[in-house]
Amino acid sequence: MxxxxxxxxxxxxxxxxxxxxxxxxxxxxxxxxxxxxxxxKDELACVSGIGCSSWIPCYFKMDVMHTMHGRALPFAEGLKLARPDKKILIFTGDGDCLAIGGNHLIHAASRNIDLTVIEINNYIYGMTGGQKSPATPEGAVTKTSPFGSYDEPIDGCSLVAAAGGTYVARWTTAHPLQLEKAIAEGIEHKGFSFIEVLTQCPVQAGNNIFGEKSPVAMMARYKEMTYIYKEGMEIPEGKVRIGRIKHDTSRKEYTDKVLQKLEEKNIKKGQSNG
Amino acid sequence: MADITIDKACCKGCDICLSICPKKIFVRSKKRNDYGTNMPEAVNRDACLFCGMCERLCPDGAISVRKTEEEKEK
Known part of the structure; x- marks a missing residue:
């Protein structure tokens, strides 16, 4: 090992x-x-929802909450406000984050609370048997879209950047070095960090969407279908942008605002107001 | 020579390491892991570049690459 x-x-x-x-x-x-x-290691705590990807932190030797479907972010916000000294990571999937917990994501991003969300996007609901998720590409045949998906996929990174998240990045599993760097940057960044990772699901997505079952072929495909934006370059059509998409340090952080307000009103943390 | 070990209890036989290694050190073997699939074997260990891609891309953390005493001295 x-x-x-x-x-x-x-x-x-x-x-x-x-x-x-x-x-x-x-x-x-x-x-x-x-x-x-x-x-x-000792300053960290992890929160996750339900899904394949939400099992990732359950194997870590640290404080982990495995919570309700889609509600990882509210639990994490509560934990952050109770323990501002902890650095909190949230592992969540594309269905957990964009469908069931979509509203929580928008509001956490607009609050700019100091959390690091790692959204693992495999384009499908893997654990329940291959149903269409909000990130499934248009025209993909899945168990719940037998004639091809009609919906436009939701782009999590654009959503968070528009809602007010201050660190937004996207990488794939074919870029492990850059992904590691992005996670470290996201943890160190004070504010809402959102990192989307495109991962291969050889069993469900490989069977239904991409038509190839080999994890290596899927990773090679992810390398082909993505591009890293450089200043002044032409944007290739039909490709997904990876890399650091947004990094903004000017916005105020939510926990600081709350603590400042409590201090102004002379209320000690953990004490009831009455 | 690199000291490459593959953990029998962790490996699931996904074959990512076979194609990701730039020097093709891993080959298919007939040995079975605890999961019940065929696990890879490390041959030609002298060629190892210590790039660490097999460690990073193994989804189960089964591969460990360490430098032997002779390599460390170099």
Whole structure:
């Protein structure tokens, strides 16, 4: 077993419940590498919702909340306000984050609360058997869209950037080094950080959407269908933009505002006002 | 020579390491892991560049690449 894996993962719950070739493990390892780089294991807490990707933090040797479907963000906001000293990571999937918890995402982003959301996008509801998710591309045949999906997919990064999130990035599992760097940057950034990771789901998405079951072929495809924006370049059509999309340090953070207000009113934290 | 170990309890036989290694160090073997699939084997370890891609891209953290004492001295 890998040295870092041994340090951060509960051995007794291995092997993980992910299918062979699943990208969630790659994201897990990138997160571990980022923790190691920052050296902040004791300051961290993780929150997750329901779904394949929400199982990622459940293997970590640290404080973890595995909460209701789509409600990871409200739980995390509560935890952040109760313990402003903790750095909080949220692992969530595309259905958990954009469909069931979509409204929570918009409001957390507009508050600019100091959380790091890692949205693992595999284009499908994997755990329940391959239903259409909000990120499923148009025309994809899934269990619940047998004639091809009619809906336009929701772009999580644009949504968060528009709602007011201050750090927005997108990477794929084929870019593990950049992903690790982005997670470290997201944790260090004070404000709402949103990192979307395109992962391969060889079992459900590979079967239904992409038509290839090999995880390596899917990762190669992700490399092909993405581009990194550089100043003044022509935007290729039909490709997904990856890299750091937004980084804004000018907005005020929500926890600071709340604590400042409490101080003005002479209320100690944890004391009731009455 | 690199000290490459593949954990039998973690590996699930997804074959990502076979194609990701730039020096093609991993090959298919007949050994079974605990999951019940065929696991890779590390051959030609002298060619290892220590790029760490196999460690990073293994979804189960099964691969560990360490430098041996001779390599460290170099």
């Amino acid at each position: 890998n040295e870092l894996y041994e340090k951060y993962i509960k051995k007794e719950s291995l092997p993980t419940l992910f299918c062979p070739g699943c990208g969630n493990g790659i994201v897990q390892f990138a997160a571990i590498k980022a923790f190691e780089k920052l050296g902040i």
